[in-house]
Amino acid sequence: MxxxxxxxxxxxxxxxxxxxxxxxxxxxxxxxxxxxxxxxxxxxxxxxxxxxxxxxxxxxxxxxxxxxxxxxxxxxxxxxxxxxxxxxxxxxxxxxxxxxxxxxxxxxxxxxxxxxxxxxxxxxxxxxxxxxxxxxKGIRLGNAFSEKGSKTVADLTTKIHKTAQGYEINGEKFFATGALLAHWIPIVAVDEQGRSYAAIVPRDTTGVEIINDWSGFGQRTTASGTVRLNHVFAREEYVIPVHQAFERPTPAGAISQFIQAAVDAGIARGAIEETIQYVRQYSRPWIDSGLEKATDDPYTIANIGDLKIKLRAAEAVLDLAGDAIDVAIADTTEAHVAEATLLVAEAKVLTTEVALLATNKLFELSGTRSTLSELNLDRHWRNARTHTLHDPVRWKLHLVGNYYLNGVELPRHPWS
Known part of the structure; x- marks a missing residue:
């Protein structure tokens, strides 16, 4: 249940x-x-x-x-x-x-x-x-992919094995964003050979227990909590060999990361707009400025300009990454997939940086009153800080640098 x-x-x-x-x-x-x-x-x-x-x-x-x-x-x-x-x-x-x-x-x-x-x-x-x-028709798919407690994010312990009737799945998932609100849930599990499969099951399948125990300080309403899987039956015609997407050149990993980067760019966009509106309506000029309005402060103006430029740059690279994904889908070669993966990694770095910068600058430019809990402006920073932790950007910098310096292609997996 x-x-x-x-x-x-x-x-x-x-x-x-x-x-x-x-x-x-x-x-x-x-x-x-x-x-x-x-x-x-x-x-x-x-x-x-x-x-x-x-x-x-x-x-x-x-x-x-x-x-x-x-x-x-x-x-x-x-x-x-x-x-x-x-x-x-x-x-x-x-x-x-x-x-x-x-x-x-x-x-x-x-x-x-x-x-x-x-x-x-x-x-x-x-x-x-x-x-x-x-x-x-409007059916929503959820997510039962990641786990917590394993050595790395790629080490899955949820198992799938063939039975006379179909497949059986046992294990436990976390970070299951969307599962609670989905009609069908793709469950990623590994077989005896360590190959990953996605079994897509209706949300009310016997043995599927979805628990809304996500307590993160950001992305609070994603319900990204636990899914327990106890002798879950999956029909053979609903099982997809997703491991194949990473055994050959495909844009699957790039697409996963690309959407992540777009969320972060959206957070930055919303935070910058919130900052502009707050400064226009409520912020006061600093006592030493001699100005009548906070919107005339040259340092505030420069900071808004800096944020807008960085956001435009991040979104421009994100667009380039999107175009590269389209090319890789139309003509799936090693070169096209590698280009898409590289550009997505670059975009992920830039969208992460501008999301964190914009949500921090919101308070710096708006002033002390902007921290009042009733305004809840801190949700932008909490969301940015939480969502950008999906994968470490410090490794994106390494991977991109290693490609340009040493010609090493980026790895092929959902986090690259």
Whole structure:
């Protein structure tokens, strides 16, 4: 049975079962321009209670429904299967728009989009048809991939083995962003040979227990907690050999990291806008400046300029990375995949740096009153600090430097 209570948090109410009922098909987006326009419309609505949701650790149930029903969760499905197959720079723009107002919402969908690529790469034609049709109708995929306590992030202990009826899975996951709010959950487990498979199971499958025990100080409403797996049955036709995506050149790892970087760029974008609005409305000029308004302070002006330039640079490299991913999908060669992976790593460094800088400068430029708890402006820094820890940027710097200095290609895995 799936545990749906928000254990240990302010609200103890269960998620209504009707939240998971599929009542009507989602809108189907047809173009890049339509995807961006819908993202802007949703962002205006999602912004209204974003701070309150964070303060109360209130899961964005209504918002998630609108988000997936909008059609945005299906925009990277190939056109041959009925999707918009938008450019990856468009997908990044959608993620940034949503993340700029609520980065938890931006993150919840990231593993869904990343897994769509795994379906494209390694699912059978029948599996693609089945799952792409579900996603186009508004079905959400969750995430049961990472674990805690192992030697490295890649050392998975969750096991999958063949049975007479299908497959059985046993283990425990953490950082399971989106699982609590999903209709189907891709569970990544390893077989006797250490090869990774993704078994996609309905969220109410017997033996699947989802616990909302995410206590991180940032990204509070992602429900990125525990999934326990006790003799979970998976049908053979729902099992994908995801290990294959990293045994040959594919952009799978780059895409996963690319979406992560887009979330961070969105956090930076939102924090800079929040800073500008606060300085305009509330900040006072410093006593020694002799100025009438804080917006005339030359140091504040210069800092805003610096933030905007750094954000534009980070987003520009992110766009280049998105274009390289598109090339790698269209013509999947070692060279194209390596270029996409390299540019994504560079973008990840820049988006991390500007997200942390922008969320810190928010307080420096706004002044002491901006730290008042009722304003909850610290959510931007908490979210940036939490989400950018997904993988160490210090290693991105090493990998990029090693490529240019020694010609060593970046590794092929979901964190590169």
């Amino acid at each position: 799936t545990t749906l209570n928000q254990t240990g948090f302010a609200s103890q109410t269960a998620i209504p079962l009707k939240f998971f009922e599929h009542q009507q098909d989602a809108h189907v987006i047809r173009s890049d321009a339509e995807a961006i326009a819908i993202a802007h419309e949703l962002a205006q609505e999602f912004a209204k209670e974003a701070s309150l949701r964070d303060q109360e650790r209130r899961l964005p149930l209504e918002e998630i429904q609108k988000y997936s029903q909008s059609g945005l969760w299906a925009i990277n499905i190939p056109k041959v299967f009925g999707g918009a197959d938008v450019k990856y720079r468009t997908l990044a723009e959608v993620v940034k728009i949503i993340s700029s107002v609520d980065s938890s919402l931006g993150q919840i969908a990231q593993n869904h989009w990343a897994f769509v690529e795994h379906l494209r790469l390694d699912a059978t034609p029948e599996q693609k048809k089945f799952f792409f049709e579900l996603i186009l």
